[in-house]
Amino acid sequence: MVKLTIDGRDVEVAEHTTILEAALAAGIRIPTLCYLKNLNEIGSCRVCVVEVEGIDQLVAACNNYVLDGMVVHTNSPSVRIARKVNVEFLLSQHDSECTSCVRSGNCSLQTLSNDLGIAQLPFDKHLAGEHWNLSFPLIRNNDKCIKCMRCIQVCDKVQATGVWDITNRAGHTMVNTVGGKPIEETGCSLCGQCITHCPVGALRERDDTEQVFDALGDPERICLVQIAPAVRTAWGETFGLAPGQATVERLAAALRMVGFDYIFDTSFSADLTIMEEASELLERLKRAGESGEHPTFPMFTSCCPGWVRYVKDHYPELVDQLSTSKSPQQMFGAIAKTYYAQALGVDPSKIFSVSIMPCVAKKAEAALPSMTGADGAPDVDVALTVREVCRMVKACHIDVAKLDDEPLDQPLGTHTGAGVAFGSTGGVMDAALRSAYYFATGERCDADAFSDVRGMDGWKEATFTMGDKALKVAVVHGLANARNLLDALKSGEVGYDFVEVMACPGGCVGGGGQPIHDGMELAGERGEVLWGLDRSSNLRRSYENPAIQMCYADYLGAPLSERAEELLHTDQRA
Ligand code: HC1
Numbered sequence: 147m148v149k150l151t152i153d154g155r156d157v158e159v160a161e162h163t164t165i166l167e168a169a170l171a172a173g174i175r176i177p178t179l180c181y182l183k184n185l186n187e188i189g190s191c192r193v194c195v196v197e198v199e200g201i202d203q204l205v206a207a208c209n210n211y212v213l214d215g216m217v218v219h220t221n222s223p224s225v226r227i228a229r230k231v232n233v234e235f236l237l238s239q240h241d242s243e244c245t246s247c248v249r250s251g252n253c254s255l256q257t258l259s260n261d262l263g264i265a266q267l268p269f270d271k272h273l274a275g276e277h278w279n280l281s282f283p284l285i286r287n288n289d290k291c292i293k294c295m296r297c298i299q300v301c302d303k304v305q306a307t308g309v310w311d312i313t314n315r316a317g318h319t320m321v322n323t324v325g326g327k328p329i330e331e332t333g334c335s336l337c338g339q340c341i342t343h344c345p346v347g348a349l350r351e352r353d354d355t356e357q358v359f360d361a362l363g364d365p366e367r368i369c370l371v372q373i374a375p376a377v378r379t380a381w382g383e384t385f386g387l388a389p390g391q392a393t394v395e396r397l398a399a400a401l402r403m404v405g406f407d408y409i410f411d412t413s414f415s416a417d418l419t420i421m422e423e424a425s426e427l428l429e430r431l432k433r434a435g436e437s438g439e440h441p442t443f444p445m446f447t448s449c450c451p452g453w454v455r456y457v458k459d460h461y462p463e464l465v466d467q468l469s470t471s472k473s474p475q476q477m478f479g480a481i482a483k484t485y486y487a488q489a490l491g492v493d494p495s496k497i498f499s500v501s502i503m504p505c506v507a508k509k510a511e512a513a514l515p516s517m518t519g520a521d522g523a524p525d526v527d528v529a530l531t532v533r534e535v536c537r538m539v540k541a542c543h544i545d546v547a548k549l550d551d552e553p554l555d556q557p558l559g560t561h562t563g564a565g566v567a568f569g570s571t572g573g574v575m576d577a578a579l580r581s582a583y584y585f586a587t588g589e590r591c592d593a594d595a596f597s598d599v600r601g602m603d604g605w606k607e608a609t610f611t612m613g614d615k616a617l618k619v620a621v622v623h624g625l626a627n628a629r630n631l632l633d634a635l636k637s638g639e640v641g642y643d644f645v646e647v648m649a650c651p652g653g654c655v656g657g658g659g660q661p662i663h664d665g666m667e668l669a670g671e672r673g674e675v676l677w678g679l680d681r682s683s684n685l686r687r688s689y690e691n692p693a694i695q696m697c698y699a700d701y702l703g704a705p706l707s708e709r710a711e712e713l714l715h716t717d718q719r720a
């Protein structure tokens with residue numbers, strides 16, 4: 147143990163503790179800006195500087211360890227002045243246009259500047275200007291970047307994608323895409339993790355809310371909205387609602403006030419995805435069994451467009467291993483403009499289909515040329531992030547705390563616990579196995595029989611018996627884990643029948659379109675909410691969903707039928 151004094155308080159902490167963490171243990175909060183625990187501990191912003199007696203310069207608290215007998219001052223006059231000047235330097239290269247910034251009110255630079263009492267900037271502004279393709283789903287504004295390098299680290303270390311880099315030197319240093327390439331050419335998966343790890347408004351999603359407001363204001367359009375599984379765990383954070391208050395039914399009430407005609411649940415089409423994907427898995431295994439060859443590579447889930455983009459860009463030779471089943475977002479879109487349009491007795495062109503997703507990559511998925519109906523129109527007209535939809539609710543001045551829960555519309559609002567679990571890592575695998583077991587054996591499994599695939603470990607594997615077959619599966623989340631698994635598969639170190647990959651850490655609950663809480667990782671907690679909803683659900687197996695049964699009986703026929711193939715499957719190369 148190490149004994150030291152911080153601001154006059156005696157502190158005892160383990161060796162290799164940083165000054166920052168030692169102070170925190172003593173109840174003293176040192177401000178930070180570039181710091182991200184275990185990911186970015188580079189001390190570059192100089193906001194966490196402290197004075198250590200006997201050392202003639204201030205030191206960064208985030209990356210210097212405590213020593214026995216150290217005497218630290220976190221708020222001495224020199225510390226306070228240095229901190230303020232360092233933030234003033236950052237502001238001299240920052241556009242400070244808070245009134246039109248999506249992060250206003252949730253920006254660590256804004257908070258710090260206010261806390262430090264920076265009322266007037268003593269330096270001239272030097273802005274480098276921004277040059278960005280504003281039609282791309284991910285937007286970067288160079289004039290808001292504070293060069294904290296968090297985006298570089300999260301993209302590199304957690305997502306193994308390497309989109310961002312540092313360019314130039316000294317006062318000209320800036321963050322940019324690797325080699326200054328246009329963002330569309332960088333292999334960006336659009337997972338959005340750089341956005342949720344940015345402390346300011348330098349990174350954000352393309353805002354598509356005006357398009358939706360326009361459709362809502364058009365009396366000729368019928369506006370449907372689908373709510374993704376993971377949205378229910380997080381939307382209320384923006385409004386300060388407790389998890390128990392922030393139900394999907396309260397969100398439905400808010401969306402009706404915003405003006406949507408029908409409020410549905412992506413968990414319905416997650417059940418549909420399971421019907422198709424579980425059938426596809428069994429079909430692939432049967433074909434492999436008949437040919438006598440065990441497939442070298444597993445079938446991969448394909449519902450995460452961040453992952454699909456990653457495979458296409460980084461492992462194109464594995465694209466054929468992706469399930470051909472469309473994601474729940476896209477299955478919903480296809481069903482809404484065919485089966486549901488028919489049920490309503492309206493022309494599909496009248497339907498405006500919106501999705502609310504915890505995801506940025508869903509915007510690109512919805513825009514794929516392969517995700518269109520017979521008339522060439524997109525199946526999902528606009529995919530909004532949770533942050534965008536919360537901005538819409540705010541723009542309508544709706545007091546969500548005063549709303550009562552309202553039921554979702556039917557039949558596309560009916561879902562099982564399996565469909566809801568999709569939003570957490572392991573959820574797609576768990577849901578698929580529950581149905582595959584029934585399809586393979588005719589028996590109803592215990593809904594918790596496959597719980598080994600749940601939890602926050604980055605790479606999970608399990609073997610389950612299904613009839614006479616042992617099925618080996620793996621689940622990874624975070625693209626660095628996916629890369630490790632793919633490399634192990636390619637070198638022959640491991641082999642599986644079925645693998646679930648979600649690009650974002652924790653799955654969609656940790657998605658790049660979720661509300662942002664600087665420095666906090668909430669995916670584990672949000673995932674537990676989804677598993678709790680699954681456990682408390684009366685229906686926990688996708689094939690038991692009565693709305694799904696009706697959809698097959700009235701329209702699709704059976705999983706993998708000709709119509710199901712046409713509407714619910716895709717060529718992943720397209
Ligand atoms: Fe997801 Fe999915 S789980 S991809 O994370 O398969 O976004 O929530 O909607 O489509 O259902 C996202 C979440 C979501 C799809 C489903």
Ligand code: SF4
Pocket residue numbers: 336337338449450451452453504505506507508648649650653654655656657658659
């Ligand atoms: Fe989007 Fe979910 Fe994939 Fe993240 S894990 S990229 S939120 S689909």
